[in-house]
Amino acid sequence: MTPRPPRAVPRTIREMRLARPRHRHVGAKSSGNPLREGLRLERVPDPCALVLFGATGDLAHRKVVPALYQLWRTHLLPHEFVLLAFGRRPYTDDAFRDELHAALVTYSRVQPIDERAWRQFSERIIYQRGDFDDPASYDALAARLDTLDRERGTSGNRLFYLATQPSAFAEIIAQLGRVGLDHEVHGAGWRRIIIEKPFGRDLDSAIRLNREVGKVFRERQVYRIDHYLGKETVRNLLVFRFGNGIFEPIWNRRYVDHVQITVAESIGVENRGQFYEETGASRDVLQNHLLQLLSLVAMEPPTAFEADALRNEKVKVLGAIAEMSPAEVGRNVVRGQYGPGWVAAEEVRGYRQEPEVDPESETETFVAAKLEVDDWRWAGVPFYLRTGKRLPKRATEIAIQFKAVPHRLFRDAHSDPEPNLLAIRVQPDEGILLRFSSKVPGLGLDIRPVNMDFTYGSSFNVDSPDAYETLILDALLGDQSLFTRADEVEKAWGIVTPIIDAWVAQRRPPPFPNYEAGSWGPAEADELIGRDGRRWRRI
Secondary structure, eight states: OOOOOOOOOOOSHHHHHHHSOOOOOTTOOOOSOHHHHHHHHHTOOOSEEEEEETTTSHHIIIIIHHHHHHHHHTTOSOSSEEEEEEESSOOOHHHHHHHHHHHHHHHOSSSSOOHHHHHHHHTTEEEEEOOTTOHHHHHHHHHHHHHHHHHHOOTTOEEEEEOSOGGGHHHHHHHHHHTTTTOOOTTSOOEEEEEOSOOOSSHHHHHHHHHHHHHHSOGGGEEEOOGGGGSHHHHHHHHHHHSOTTTGGGSSTTTEEEEEEEEEOSSOOTTOHHHHHHHHHIIIIIIIIIHHHHHHHHOOOOSSSSHHHHHHHHHHHHHTBOOOOHHHHHHHEEEEOEESEEETTEEEOOGGGSTTOOTTOOOOSEEEEEEEBOSTTTTTOEEEEEEESSOSSOEEEEEEEEOOOSSOOOTTSSSOOOOOEEEEEEESSOEEEEEEEEEOSSSSOOEEEEEEEEEHHHHOOOOOOOHHHHHHHHHHHTOOTTSBOHHHHHHHHHHHHHHHHHHHHOSSOOOSOOEETTSSSOHHHHHHHHTTTOOOOOO
């Protein structure tokens, strides 16, 4: 009898994923394209259970569960997947599933709901009542997960998602460690944890929380989530910079005059007054979203497109931003709080009139700051950052303002050429705009700025995933590229904490409210950039 030839051994992760047999979802159809089908299978995680702490809360209903449903609907979750919802309220499985279905009707980005896909997904949702500070609840959780491994084939792979108040993080992590749910035994499955922002309230608390996390989980198991890093345009920024040879040579202090990064919201604090009173714009947006966008703009090319290489370069950028003294905070940072006004033709109340807000609150709802990255590439180039609630529109944009031409060549022109501008729109109309000068048709010499405008919606006939879909799938696949590392979080807090401390040390309270709802913030923000002979870009 002729022996069988040995099977080829897959040598790369991609080959191993393509070689691994997969159970197709009920009703799933092949694309008919072997390459596309292989790439899809490459993005399907291993069988696993996702344990969602805070499953009855707002974040779970608005973002996490809709993201998981979309991943299931698009065949990007394994057949052997279980969502184990851990919460304090007394629900049956069916009652909790009904509540999640109602949430999807409101919050799912694709409507109407695919009821067939929902039925399949809902069969994988299990509710477990428990208290975050009750050791017995974690003993029961560990036993339940072992049962699911046997009955549902989840293979010991577990992703823990902390969608709770930050005050519960340390207790949950400690209890998971106590019952051994962090342990990875060879051949018995992986264990990972997603931790929502804000990660700490200041530098000291972030260091303490990192220490508590490190007592239980290894850094390679930890996924600190900032949903801005999952947005399509933010991810495309890396491709735009490092995949196009025409921009990188001018991406430096010789050609760039300054950079503006704006994260504007038209809404107020809605029903999160108590949370916002403890957070404010500096902790809610400046420490994470704005500094993350800055680091992506300013980073050096990484040695490889992988997690640690990317994060190493971002940490270097944050480390090159000097800590501000109280006097520098006074010169380079502006804070504001909105009063009553009009937004989108609707009259709205001021921050101090919002539910659960102190009538004499000193919490900032607006921050503008001037930062400098003191390295070889960016020395002397100011980065102007601003964020605020109740601004005229919802918009996030990175604007790279290039320097003016060095010589007035067109002396007979009616106007000088305007400096070139590159604007990267993160939301809501995702795209990239490039402004340059052109001659107006006619006999005279009239120069005007014109725009080349790329938008995702008109250029690609593709349904872009929500940021949470991208990030949750990456965590299930073990890809940490779009998640923040411990030292990265601490570097960011090292920039923001001196600002907050300087405000606390001020003897006189700020003159809040100091900007009207529906405006672009306090006049001091215009003065901040105006002192340098510049102005905020109109969005």
